[in-house]
Amino acid sequence: MITVTALKWVPPFAAGQVRDHRVRWVLNEAGWDYEVDLMDPKGLEADLYRAEQPFGQVPVMRETGRPTLFESGAIVLDVAERSGRLWPADADQQALVRSWVVAALNSVEPFLMNLAEVDVFLRDPEHKRLRRPGVVATAKQRLERLSAALGSQSYLVGDMFTAADLMMSSVLKIAGGTELLDDFQNLAAFCDRCFARPAHRKAVADQRQDIAQYGPEDMGWDPALFASVN
Numbered sequence: 001m002i003t004v005t006a007l008k009w010v011p012p013f014a015a016g017q018v019r020d021h022r023v024r025w026v027l028n029e030a031g032w033d034y035e036v037d038l039m040d041p042k043g044l045e046a047d048l049y050r051a052e053q054p055f056g057q058v059p060v061m062r063e064t065g066r067p068t069l070f071e072s073g074a075i076v077l078d079v080a081e082r083s084g085r086l087w088p089a090d091a092d093q094q095a096l097v098r099s100w101v102v103a104a105l106n107s108v109e110p111f112l113m114n115l116a117e118v119d120v121f122l123r124d125p126e127h128k129r130l131r132r133p134g135v136v137a138t139a140k141q142r143l144e145r146l147s148a149a150l151g152s153q154s155y156l157v158g159d160m161f162t163a164a165d166l167m168m169s170s171v172l173k174i175a176g177g178t179e180l181l182d183d184f185q186n187l188a189a190f191c192d193r194c195f196a197r198p199a200h201r202k203a204v205a206d207q208r209q210d211i212a213q214y215g216p217e218d219m220g221w222d223p224a225l226f227a228s229v230n
């Protein structure tokens with residue numbers, strides 16, 4: 001049996017983006033059944049959970065007879081490789097898939113997260129005004145390089161959808177709602193191509209459905225804080 005941890009509730013703008021959707025997605029691609037354990041901050045901080053996920057975050061993947069895995073990228077690689085889905089047969093291409101998964105998480109995601117933090121969490125408008133242009137410029141530089149590497153290919157490695165594409169498109173999702181992808185038509189088309197997959201649609205719909213059952217109070221948060229957030 002496989003269980004994935006996810007958050008009970010997030011503000012509407014984050015629904016469909018929480019990182020457990022990556023694990024749901026790859027499990028759907030593999031055709032493996034799983035259950036979801038919805039977590040609140042108390043659960044995330046519990047010693048028992050810290051033993052599974054040292055940073056107290058979602059997702060982890062629990063699987064009977066195997067160690068509990070954490071880090072969405074590691075879980076996606078694990079499922080892709082063991083299921084043989086999203087995993088090329090050629091060893092050289094497998095090595096490239098690993099490179100791209102790490103690149104998505106290490107060379108692209110932090111730069112997009114910097115912008116998300118400015119847009120979503122920075123409260124002081126003056127601070128935001130001063131900081132945003134530099135953060136946008138650095139993120140765009142990363143996207144320029146990514147766009148050039150993808151070129152006119154449909155996918156990052158070879159001609160099939162792999163774990164590399166799942167992870168990179170999921171990371172690019174962080175830029176959704178910003179102007180970042182406007183200049184990179186091939187990246188926008190790449191995202192559309194990846195997100196149209198039934199396994200992705202189901203992952204996002206299921207995550208949204210889980211979140212819709214709860215509210216900020218279930219996370220121990222004051223609902224008034226989120227009244228104007230969508």
Ligand SMILES: N[C@@H](CCC(=O)N[C@@H](CS)C(=O)NCC(=O)O)C(=O)O
Nearest residue numbers: 018019044056057058059071072073
């Ligand atoms: N590098 C981790 C990041 C996980 C992460 O940031 N999880 C967020 C949700 S998207 C979380 O659990 N936030 C709650 C918290 O940090 O308390 C991964 O990819 O699995």
